[in-house]
Amino acid sequence: MDPILYISLAGVGVCLFFLIGGGKKPFKWAGGFLVRLIIGALALFFLNAFGSVLDYHLPINLVTVFVSGxxxxxxxxxxxxxxxFILL
Incomplete structure (x- = not known):
């Protein structure tokens, strides 16, 4: 199927969700998840900042942010x- 069809169906689903009144709980859950991801990214940033003294660097990418978050x-x-232990 065409990707535009998928995007259109998703847009219609979101509009129906808002019209029917899905409530605040999904937004609260998504906001909490986003806050955890930001805290995980900050934890990796500070690990890299303090790890630079020991010449240690852990890449900050989507996978590491999700795991740490x-x-x-x-x-x-x-x-x-x-x-x-595994990658070095």
Missing amino acids: ILGIPGVLMLVAVDI
């Missing part, structure tokens, strides 16, 4: 462990 500090530690 969803799992928190244990996720960041897991990323460091994978980087040190």
